[in-house]
Amino acid sequence: MPDIHAAGWGRRTVLAATAALAMPRIARAAANPLKIGIPTILSGPIALLGTSSRGAIQPEIDRINAAGGLLGRQIQPIFRDSKGQPQEAARVARELINTDGCEILLDAEASSGAYAVQEVVRDLGVLCLHSNSETSSLTADPKLRVATAFRCARQGVHDAIVGGAHSAKVATAKKLSKWATCSPDYAFGRDTTAQFLEFLKHFKPDIEVVSQGWPKLGAPDFTEVITKILQAKPQALYSALYAGDLSAFVNQGNVYALFSAMQVFVPAMGDLPVLTAVKSLPAGIQSANRYLPTFPATADNAAWGAAYRKANDNAYPTNWSWENATAMRFIEAAVTKAGSTDGKKAAAALEGMTIDSPFSITGKVTMRAEDHTLIDYAIGWGTTVPKDPFVVDMEPGDWGQIAELEKEWKKTNGYI
C-alpha cells in the first residue's frame, strides 16, 4: 500500500481529493434518475383506479429515495393518463420508454389497457409489472405471456375459487340451493359470474340458478333487476357489481329490503370506498376482501392503511393501492438483486421471488415463476356489519386449494 504521507499528501488533501472524485458520481446519481413509467387512468369515471394507485406508489418511492434510491439513483415516477383507452395506453407506454427514458414500466392500467401495454412490452423488452389487471388470461395463457412482464395483482380465478369454496360452505350450512346472479353486462361481469358458479357447483353440485340479471355498466337505476330478483324468490344472490354501481345497487336494494329477503354474496363489497359510500350498509352480506386494514389483522397492515390515509388527505386506500405498493416493492427487490434495470436481468431476478408484505396472512408474497403472477396475498371472505370495521369474521382462503384448482382450471382452458 503506498504511503500517502511519504508522498507529501496531508489528510485534508486526501479528503479534498476524495470529495472531488466523489462529487461527479453524486451529481451523476442526482442528474441520472431512474425513471419508472406509470400508465394509468387519471380521468373519467374510474379515475379512482389511477389516483389510488398513485397514492400508494408515491410513498413507496419517497421511502426508497430517502434511503438513498435504487442502485444509488433517485427514482423518478412519471404518471401518465391513458383516459381508459387501450390504444392510448399503448401510445403512452411507448412514449414513456422511447421519449421519457423510463427504464421500467409499472402498468397501473385496467385490464384492456394492460393487454395493450403487454404487446408494447413484448416489442420493447423492458421490465413491466401489471398492477391492476385481474383478468386471469393475461398471465395464465402462455400465448399472451411475455418474458419480462409480470402481474402483481389479485387474479379473477383465485377470487372465484375462494368465493366458490366459502359460498358453498355458507350455502350448505344455511341450506341455500336456489341462486340468482346480478352482474354488469360486459365480459368481466359475465366471465366472473360464470367462473364463480363453476367453482360453487364444484363444491356444492346441487345448486340451481333461478334468475340472472345483467344491468348495464354505470346504470343509474337498478329497480328492474332488483324486482326481477325478488320475483324469482332465490335463497341466495351473487353479484359481481363493483365500485359506484355496487354502492348504488346496495342503496336501491335497501329500499326493497333485498338484503333481508335472501343471503347476498358480493366479492367486491370489501373495499373501503364502497363500504363508506353506502348510506346504510346492511349487516350480513358475505364479501371478499379487496383492501381492508383489518385483514390480515396485523400491526403492519393497519399501519400501512393509516400511513396511506395520512399521505393522501385521509382518502381510503383501495384494492389497487395495495397492489401498486406491492408492485413497487417487487421492483425495488428485483432491481437490487439483479444490480440492473435491464429487462431480462431484472425479470430473471423477479421470477419466483418472495418478499415481506403486510398484505399477506403469512407476511410474505411470491411472484410465481411459472406464470409470472402474484400468489400468497391475503384473500378471504367475511360478513358485513354497518359500522367500522365494516367486514368481520374474515376467513382466509387456502392457497394450497387455490393452487390445486387453478391448475385444473388451466388444464380445462388448454393453458397447460
Next chain:
Amino acid sequence: MGRIFRDIAIGILAIAVLAAVPHLIPGKAFQDFVIRCSSMALFATSLNLLVGYTGLSSFGHGLFFGLGTYSFALLMQRTGISLPMAFIATLLINAVTAVAVGAICIRLRLIYFAFVTLAMQMLMHSIIISWVGLTGGDQGLQGGIPRRVVAGIDLGNQYNLYIFAAVVLVIGLLIMRHIVNTSFGTSLRMIRDNEARASFLGIVVWRVKLTVFVLSAVFASVGGIVMSLFVSGAYPELINWPISGDAIFAIVMGGVGSFLGPTVGTMILLLLNDVVTRQTEYYGLALGIIILAFALGLRRGLLDFITERLGGRPAGGIS
C-alpha cells in the same frame, strides 16, 4: 397529367424526408407520432371525401376504421395468410360492408344520414362487444399480431413500421387526391352543391354517392390497419363512436375545404393530445377550449384560414 407527376414527386420527396428524419432526431417519439398520424390522417381524409367533397356528414365513419383494425388483426391471428394478403382481404371486407351499409344510408339526407351512419357504427360496436369468442369482447383482441413481415421487412421493428406507415399514408393521400381531381371528384362537388342540378345533368346520384361511400370506407380501413399494427391488436374503443368524433374534430381543426386540411387537423389533434396529456389530467377541458377557439376565433379550419388569407379559395371548399 402534369399535376399527377407533381403530386407523385412531392410524395416521394415527403417519404425521403421522413425516412431521413429519424437519423437526425434521436429518440423514437417522432416515429410513434408519424405512425399514429398516418393512421388517423388516412381516416380523417377519407371522412372528408364524404363531408367536404360530397356534403355527406357521416357520424359513424369510425365503423370502417374499427372494422379495419379488427378484420386485419383477426385475419393475421386466425389464418395463416401473409400480411399483404390480410391487407387486401381487409379492404375487401370493408368494401363489401360499406356497400351494404351505404345502400341503406345514402338514400337519406342531412341529419338522417348522419344518425343512421352513427347507428350502424353503434350496431357494429355492440356486435364486437358481444361476440366475445371471436373479438375478445370489451377486453379487446389480445395476443398480438404475428408474422408482421412485408417483402422480407419485419414491421415488428419500429423504424420499418414507421417507413411502412409513411409510405401507406403518402400513397393513400395521392390516390384520394387523384380521385377528387378526376371528373368523378367534380361529380362529388356538384352533388354537394346542388344534388337536383347534378341529377338533371345526367349524374346518377345514388351510384356516385355509394361509390364514394365505399371508397372512403376502404381508405378508413387502411388507417385502421396501421393502427392495428401500432397497438398490435384491436380494441372496442377503436370502433366506438368517439373515434368518429376524433376524425370530425381533425377535419374541423384542419379545414374541411383543403385536401390536406384533415391531415393538418390530425397533426394538431395528436400534438394537443400528447402535449396536454403530459401536463394535466384535464385533457377534455383543454381540448374543448382549443376547439372553441378554432370555432369562434378562426371560424374555419387552420388550412382553410391560411389559404383564404393568402387570397385563395379552398379547392374542396363548400360554397
